[in-house]
Amino acid sequence: MNKVIGLRDVREEIRSGDTIVIGGGGLVRKPMALVEEVIRAGIRDLTVVSVLGGPDVDLLLGAGRVKKLFYAYVGFDFGGPGPNFRRAREENKAEFIEGSEFILISALEAGARGISFMPVRSGLGSDLLRVNSNLQKFVSPFGGEKLVAVKAIRPDVALLHVNSADPTGYGQILGDWFLDPLCAQAAKKTIMSAEKIVDTETIEQRFADTAIVKLWTSKVVEAPGGAGFTSCYPDYPADFVRLKEYLGHARSAETFNAYVEKNAAGQERRVS
């Protein structure tokens, strides 16, 4: 089966109002080309799920496309909290549902397994239980231990960026896989961009690097430099000049609008 589509065709795969989960972590291997295409296509009212959000989540928030955000972290590593995330939180521009890393992982695992919740210890004693109604304390039927039930999340679409993929949908990641396999397993469909599309024989030569099995993959997009200014080991490290440009524009909503216009919303800029 050939699953290759062009970047512009991604807009046919996602609808306004969908729940999307995004792979990578912080400033590492974020699917920026896919996220920019979502913005360019005018898709809005998204529910976004991100264990470790970075410029992906921050850009979507800054472009006003997020209705609801499930997250444990949205930051630029040494650069602190995402500036648009920070503004959106302080001005209450979306619905924010905060968990911990393992709480988000558990919600996706429950979604992947098709059960309504996962039991965890994470969150006990913390204020997360006060602000997140998707977390409910309960007593274990085995021995009376207090635990937290984490409500399942079943995303419509997973957006991932990998080093290489073949047309059938095998995706190889040479750096940290983060939670990309789980994102693909939990979502109803996965759209995967790759630095390059290779033939299946090339996948076979280093099969231990396959992070995404083709069964989870719906569409594959070739997008060299698709992680934007985030890093994509071993292809490139984070681009500090472009990162600084982003942070400079993100200082205010007005200047960020200009950035979105230039880098994401500009019609047909990156269409092949």
Added chain:
Amino acid sequence: MSEERRYSLEDLLISRMARELKGEIVGGAATFCSMAAVKLAQLLHNPDLIDMSGGLHHFDSRAPLTLFHTEFLGKQSAKARVSWGELFLMVFREKFFVWIGPAQIDQNGNANISAIGPWARPKAALVGARGLPDDSVHLSSMNYHVIDHSKRTFVPRVDFVCAVGFGPARESGEVKSGRPGVVISNLGVFDFDEQSGRMRLQSLNAGVTLDQVKENTGFDLLLPSTVPQTDAPTQTEIALIRDRIDPLGLRFLDRMPRPEAAAFLDQLAAREREMFSSRL
């Protein structure tokens, strides 16, 4: 200047933090000084320690501190590729130690990295709870590096509990693991009295007075009858930090003022490109 003061505050913090990393465990860190501390402990005191700073694809690798190339330098010395699922099992089985950089910590050891002010409409939104609600109910202890000791960071009660300190949740037995351990700041080293659950001064950093600590702390600390000074770093430690662990000087970024940090980062990006581009 006397002999024992020929070191930076960063050297002192790194040396002191490194001593807490004991046994065959994974060391994690959220500040530059504590990242250096994991590397120092591994080199000097604890060869069994696993440094995870190279990423889970280069697990248990050795490399100096870098900002833009941490994923790149561990390839020759990595021992395994580890999944995030296994990483959390390491947390759950108490095989993990982490130095956290909280925005607020209180007298009972609750810590906050989520929001200043009301959570629903924060005065300042921070990064989010991240792994703190996981760590603080699973690890054997929670340890903190507070970069800027002030009444804004050492508060009577945190605005949002990400990591659970001493109090009702522990008294009721609901939370058993992850009690507050050591807190280190630019002014001193602190721990907790298990009986009262209150923060206690352990030692003062060189050149810091007790009054200075009191003036910059938003609550009353428990005080020992005599207050010792934090151990000075050794010449061996200072040399290892400077030459092998952090030749690029990332440790100074923790408390570098913004304009200076911006210039430093520009230079660092260029230097790292020069040093490592051949290895990419």
